[in-house]
Amino acid sequence: MAYNLLKGKKGIIFGALNDNSIAWKVAERVVEEGAEIVLTNTPVSIRLGTINTLAEQCNSIVIPADATNVEELENLVDKALEHFGGKFDFVLHSVGMSPNVRKGRAYTDLDYSFMDKTLDISAVSFHKLLQTLYKRDALNEWGSVVALSYIAAERAFAGYSDMADAKAMLQSIARNFGVIYGAERKVRINTVSQSPTPTTAGQGISGMQMMFDFADHMSPLGNASASECADYIVTLFSDFTRKVTMQNLYHDGGYSSAGLTERLITDYIAPKE
Numbered sequence: 001m002a003y004n005l006l007k008g009k010k011g012i013i014f015g016a017l018n019d020n021s022i023a024w025k026v027a028e029r030v031v032e033e034g035a036e037i038v039l040t041n042t043p044v045s046i047r048l049g050t051i052n053t054l055a056e057q058c059n060s061i062v063i064p065a066d067a068t069n070v071e072e073l074e075n076l077v078d079k080a081l082e083h084f085g086g087k088f089d090f091v092l093h094s095v096g097m098s099p100n101v102r103k104g105r106a107y108t109d110l111d112y113s114f115m116d117k118t119l120d121i122s123a124v125s126f127h128k129l130l131q132t133l134y135k136r137d138a139l140n141e142w143g144s145v146v147a148l149s150y151i152a153a154e155r156a157f158a159g160y161s162d163m164a165d166a167k168a169m170l171q172s173i174a175r176n177f178g179v180i181y182g183a184e185r186k187v188r189i190n191t192v193s194q195s196p197t198p199t200t201a202g203q204g205i206s207g208m209q210m211m212f213d214f215a216d217h218m219s220p221l222g223n224a225s226a227s228e229c230a231d232y233i234v235t236l237f238s239d240f241t242r243k244v245t246m247q248n249l250y251h252d253g254g255y256s257s258a259g260l261t262e263r264l265i266t267d268y269i270a271p272k273e
């Protein structure tokens, strides 16, 4: 059901690779709520994925940009300003990748040039994006920027490797840019810490199916799906959350506050006793 929560709002969505992507669901949902969007991804992801189908569906244009490349971000923001005929209201950063994870490198045997890439793509790109938006004064007052995080930023999760370090940095950037952008231009910046979700990036993590199942058992409400994440992000782009900023917001069915659940005991612990 649509509520017109984003009527008249405009924004950029990073990271829709295919219809499993969290960004894909966000794009569909924000358009349903009345927003106008520009989609972006790297040229290779545009070629290998199906973003053009989403663009048709959302009546959107696609502007290629590698989020680690400042010139490409500047071009994206300039073109979006031109396309929208002025400033816009929201941006979703749904970008992440670790070559160490992809190549199965253990955390005790990281390749440091890979780690530089992990941090650049999954965290520093968020700073590059925010700095570009800020310098170009591209966002309206009460604008909202959201990036996707994961609880491995705060706790150790086997297999998440250097993505955990990247997510910790991502959340720190949200706070440190948020304090300035909020005070000077009333723009809010938050991260959403999402449940494990079966997407291309998610499936790159070793033992993902087990992580997904365990998290589901540990979450009183069950894992949050990509579509549910999109619903939550709509509220963060809407005018109903104007005073929420510099937060890492858990969207995980209660996982982050649970210690031990009945369902975990019944399905995992009891059968072994």
Ligand SMILES: NC(=O)c1ccc[n+]([C@@H]2O[C@H](COP(=O)([O-])OP(=O)(O)OC[C@H]3O[C@@H](n4cnc5c(N)ncnc54)[C@H](O)[C@@H]3O)[C@@H](O)[C@H]2O)c1
Residues within 6 Å of the ligand: 014, 015, 016, 017, 018, 020, 021, 022, 023, 041, 042, 045, 065, 066, 067, 068, 093, 094, 095, 096, 097, 121, 148, 149, 150, 193, 194, 195, 196, 197, 198, 199, 200, 201, 202, 203
């Ligand atoms: N899937 C999960 O379990 C999960 C859980 C919590 C948080 N997240 C986070 O959600 C975000 C979206 O991931 P997803 O799960 O939808 O997977 P996904 O693979 O569909 O999306 C990741 C996107 O990042 C893009 N990307 C990679 N390098 C880029 C670059 N240099 N410039 C621009 N874009 C680039 C990819 O093209 C892709 O579209 C990521 O930040 C991820 O870490 C995912």
